[in-house]
Amino acid sequence: MFTGDYVHFQNPQTGQALAEVNPNSVRNFSIFFGMSQSSFLKAAATVVFSAAILISATACGGTAAGYEPDTFRINLQAEPPSLDWQTSTDSTSFDVVSNLMTGLTQYNNDMKCEPGCAEKWEILDGGKHFVFHLRKNARWNDGKAVTAHDFEYAWKRLLDPATAASYAFFLYDIENAYEYNSGKIKDADLVGVKALDDWTFSVKLKRPAAYFLYLTAFCPTCPLRKDIIDKFGDRWTEPQNIVTNGPFMITLWKHEYKIELSANPHFFEGPPRLKKIKMFMIPEQATAFGLFENNQLDYIDNRSFPTADVERFRSSPLYRSLPLLRCSYIGFNVKKKPFDDKRVRKAFSMALDRTLFPKILRRGESPANTWIPPALAGYSEDSKSEFNPEAARKLLAEAGYPEGKGFPLTKVLYPQREDAKLVVESVQEQIKKNLNVKLQLEVNEWKVYLDILHRDPPQMFRQTWGADYPDPETFMNVFTSRNGNNYTRWSNAEFDDLIDKASAEQDQKKRAAMYARGDKMLCQQEVPIIPIYWATQNTMVKPWVKEIGFNAMDLQFFRKVYIEKPN
Amino acid sequence: MLALILKRLLTAIPVLLVVATLTFFLMRMVPGGPFDADKNLPPAIVANLNAKYQLDKPLAQQYVIYLSRLAKGDLGISYKYVNRTVIDILSEAMPVSLQLGFTALLLAVIIGVPLGTLAAVKRGTWLDVTAMFLSTAGISVPGFVIGAFLIFIFGIWLKVLPVALWESPWHMILPAFTLAFSPAAYLARLTRASVLEILEKDWVRTARSKGLSHWSTVIKHTLRNALVPVVTVLGPLTAILITGSFVVEYLYAIPGMGRFFVTAVTNRDYDLIMGTTLIFAALLIVTNAIVDVAYQILDPRMKVEG
Numbered sequence: 061m062f063t064g065d066y067v068h069f070q071n072p073q074t075g076q077a078l079a080e081v082n083p084n085s086v087r088n089f090s091i092f093f094g095m096s097q098s099s100f101l102k103a104a105a106t107v108v109f110s111a112a113i114l115i116s117a118t119a120c121g122g123t124a125a126g127y128e129p130d131t132f133r134i135n136l137q138a139e140p141p142s143l144d145w146q147t148s149t150d151s152t153s154f155d156v157v158s159n160l161m162t163g164l165t166q167y168n169n170d171m172k173c174e175p176g177c178a179e180k181w182e183i184l185d186g187g188k189h190f191v192f193h194l195r196k197n198a199r200w201n202d203g204k205a206v207t208a209h210d211f212e213y214a215w216k217r218l219l220d221p222a223t224a225a226s227y228a229f230f231l232y233d234i235e236n237a238y239e240y241n242s243g244k245i246k247d248a249d250l251v252g253v254k255a256l257d258d259w260t261f262s263v264k265l266k267r268p269a270a271y272f273l274y275l276t277a278f279c280p281t282c283p284l285r286k287d288i289i290d291k292f293g294d295r296w297t298e299p300q301n302i303v304t305n306g307p308f309m310i311t312l313w314k315h316e317y318k319i320e321l322s323a324n325p326h327f328f329e330g331p332p333r334l335k336k337i338k339m340f341m342i343p344e345q346a347t348a349f350g351l352f353e354n355n356q357l358d359y360i361d362n363r364s365f366p367t368a369d370v371e372r373f374r375s376s377p378l379y380r381s382l383p384l385l386r387c388s389y390i391g392f393n394v395k396k397k398p399f400d401d402k403r404v405r406k407a408f409s410m411a412l413d414r415t416l417f418p419k420i421l422r423r424g425e426s427p428a429n430t431w432i433p434p435a436l437a438g439y440s441e442d443s444k445s446e447f448n449p450e451a452a453r454k455l456l457a458e459a460g461y462p463e464g465k466g467f468p469l470t471k472v473l474y475p476q477r478e479d480a481k482l483v484v485e486s487v488q489e490q491i492k493k494n495l496n497v498k499l500q501l502e503v504n505e506w507k508v509y510l511d512i513l514h515r516d517p518p519q520m521f522r523q524t525w526g527a528d529y530p531d532p533e534t535f536m537n538v539f540t541s542r543n544g545n546n547y548t549r550w551s552n553a554e555f556d557d558l559i560d561k562a563s564a565e566q567d568q569k570k571r572a573a574m575y576a577r578g579d580k581m582l583c584q585q586e587v588p589i590i591p592i593y594w595a596t597q598n599t600m601v602k603p604w605v606k607e608i609g610f611n612a613m614d615l616q617f618f619r620k621v622y623i624e625k626p627n
Numbered sequence: 628m629l630a631l632i633l634k635r636l637l638t639a640i641p642v643l644l645v646v647a648t649l650t651f652f653l654m655r656m657v658p659g660g661p662f663d664a665d666k667n668l669p670p671a672i673v674a675n676l677n678a679k680y681q682l683d684k685p686l687a688q689q690y691v692i693y694l695s696r697l698a699k700g701d702l703g704i705s706y707k708y709v710n711r712t713v714i715d716i717l718s719e720a721m722p723v724s725l726q727l728g729f730t731a732l733l734l735a736v737i738i739g740v741p742l743g744t745l746a747a748v749k750r751g752t753w754l755d756v757t758a759m760f761l762s763t764a765g766i767s768v769p770g771f772v773i774g775a776f777l778i779f780i781f782g783i784w785l786k787v788l789p790v791a792l793w794e795s796p797w798h799m800i801l802p803a804f805t806l807a808f809s810p811a812a813y814l815a816r817l818t819r820a821s822v823l824e825i826l827e828k829d830w831v832r833t834a835r836s837k838g839l840s841h842w843s844t845v846i847k848h849t850l851r852n853a854l855v856p857v858v859t860v861l862g863p864l865t866a867i868l869i870t871g872s873f874v875v876e877y878l879y880a881i882p883g884m885g886r887f888f889v890t891a892v893t894n895r896d897y898d899l900i901m902g903t904t905l906i907f908a909a910l911l912i913v914t915n916a917i918v919d920v921a922y923q924i925l926d927p928r929m930k931v932e933g
């Protein structure tokens with residue numbers, strides 16, 4: 061293109077001259093950019109040369125190919141709002157913390173509590189008193205021993221009103237915990253937690269709680285180092301300050317981009333085989349999936365798996381799926397007409413074919429006919445609600461709306477999400493088809509939707525619930541009259557009493573039977589809700605990743621994972 | 628010129644105060660709060676959270692507290708990202724957005740201005756039609772479509788550029804082009820219209836009749852004058868590009884500040900909403916002041932009345 065002092069612009073196909081720039085023009089350009097003519101030409105040559113290097117370098121492949129030895133690369137999708145495990149409430153933060161910290165107990169992938177920092181425990185006083193005996197080889201990553209005092213400090217801090225921890229209420233079963241957290245008492249020493257010595261931690265409950273042990277594996281109840289928090293204040297979670305006691309320790313936190321963990325040499329089970337975990341925060345599913353395809357991520361789950369690709373890769377040997385303890389449901393505000401009549405609620409429930417929802421959503425969901433998921437105690441075929449449009453129409457007629465005539469205008473509230481939209485549209489269509497009732501859909505931005513639910517729930521709404529611990533209590537408690545998440549306003553003394561008794565019952569068989577009875581009330585008899593489907597975790601794992609486990613709580617533990625060099 | 632800059636900076640204070648006041652009260656009128664979550668919290672917990680973040684005080688008092696902190700240069704704390712201040716968040720994200728934004732701006736100017744000039748000079752030819760087709764496409768095709776297209780072609784299919792992430796200068800190429808596409812198209816159209824107008828002026832005819840070459844006339848007598856409207860849009864364009872783009876950052880997983888313009892609002896992260904809005908307003912004021920100075924350099928007759 062450069063010939064002597066002339067620059068020719070040509071049509072590359074025809075060779076026809078498009079423009080010809082003579083030395084005067086070069087001078088004009090150089091004047092325009094305020095440079096001498098020679099400087100301008102030098103600058104232009106530099107730009108062209110740099111571009112040539114850039115193109116040749118990128119053509120050689122700027123992307124990494126294959127696996128990274130001893131390194132596991134995943135996508136968190138978003139920035140964890142907090143790595144202070146006492147103020148975290150979201151699954152992203154817990155995915156990081158679960159690999160940094162170990163509580164008194166820890167989950168295995170069957171969601172059973174295994175010994176963690178506590179090597180054994182006693183349950184005394186009919187389930188009201190727990191005594192945990194700590195192992196002496198549990199260490200923080202700076203080498204100091206994990207003691208019962210670290211737990212006492214942590215649990216009191218979790219309940220301290222000044223901490224303003226959202227999940228403090230998980231400890232409300234403990235003596236004086238609620239009173240201290242709500243400011244009714246000021247003395248933290250009155251709370252029923254105490255380090256009896258360095259290795260013995262005592263917890264006294266107000267009443268027996270059969271699910272309590274699960275809470276000791278829950279991230280917010282992990283121990284804390286008082287000296288670290290006193291020294292660094294609000295900055296204690298930064299990588300250079302934080303100390304942890306789990307299989308990994310944090311070495312890098314580039315906010316909104318990446319977290320890197322490395323093996324903790326002091327972990328009581330011995331350092332994990334993985335040397336490094338890279339946790340990226342790639343918000344767009346398709347981008348993350350592209351990185352997985354390009355071998356730049358080793359593992360993806362729902363956060364990185366577009367629906368179209370789930371369908372495309374379902375038969376791939378890299379694909380695995382697992383039902384989760386998360387249920388979507390349609391709720392009724394039972395204080396609003398016409399849903400104050402349980403015949404109407406039952407008619408709606410019987411008019412919905414749950415098998416249609418997984419076909420619409422296409423992510424491997426399972427239809428839900430009960431509120432307690434099949435994986436938990438208390439699940440019973442006997443509690444199932446049935447799809448029976450004929451009986452539904454009959455019930456609706458009995459309630460005074462034969463063939464849907466005279467049925468009041470009914471609004472269905474849902475948040476601005478694609479899956480929620482597909483669900484309520486299907487509900488609308490099925491109710492119209494089976495009951496001849498017209499529903500009006502109302503979408504709102506997430507926080508506005510929540511605000512409406514909290515203040516004045518409409519006649520119908522679409523909501524979800526995910527388990528906090530693998531026990532039916534976490535599902536059944538939602539619809540007791542005192543629970544703030546019971547947006548149905550349904551209040552039933554018999555149900556409340558049943559769930560209270562079940563939560564304290566130590567005999568697991570009796571307990572399961574009580575929950576099954578409660579589930580039947582919810583799904584067949586009183587019907588304040590219609591369970592719709594259980595969510596599924598869709599994953600793909602590269603063949604060089606070994607020993608990765610999956611669990612129904614969708615908790616990500618990588619302490620046993622290792623990378624095997626591909627052949 | 629110094630007086631002009633000083634005057635602009637002084638008038639910025641009341642402007643920023645109005646922006647802060649409007650934003651403060653508007654965002655509080657929107658339903659939903661920072662602690663509304665999927666799982667509703669017991670009232671005692673909500674009371675603790677409100678007390679910690681001083682949201683239990685009357686709105687007017689919260690406004691006064693915010694302004695007094697702002698006067699000391701404190702932009703507040705994030706309600707979503709525990710223990711991080713707004714300054715922490717923005718000071719980490721802004722350099723990334725600046726880097727990407729300036730690269731995109733440079734690309735937009737390098738591509739847009741010559742393309743527009745060429746289209747005007749070769750008016751009616753296939754060059755003009757092609758340039759205008761490209762610029763219409765650039766304006767009308769959304770960034771996420773262009774981005775997805777570039778990722779597919781260069782990242783997944785040809786595998787010559789990284790699909791996403793922010794690890795090396797190579798990782799900047801696709802996002803910078805994606806971000807530059809629309810402004811380059813806009814600048815091309817603007818430059819073309821402006822150059823066409825100037826080409827009709829008497830002094831251009833005079834220059835030609837004096838025997839100056841075609842390109843010499845374009846470069847020396849036309850382009851410099853034609854750039855005035857281009858420079859006018861460069862002010863706000865710079866502010867927009869260097870504060871990041873939600874779409875480009877989302878698509879390429881870039882840790883810039885563009886995302887906060889959207890997520891701060893969806894999270895009702897009040898102080899972060901205020902912080903991003905004020906930073907953007909301040910940048911607009913500064914870039915517009917620079918544009919005013921640039922006018923005087925481009926055309927000394929345009930003495931801006933401060």
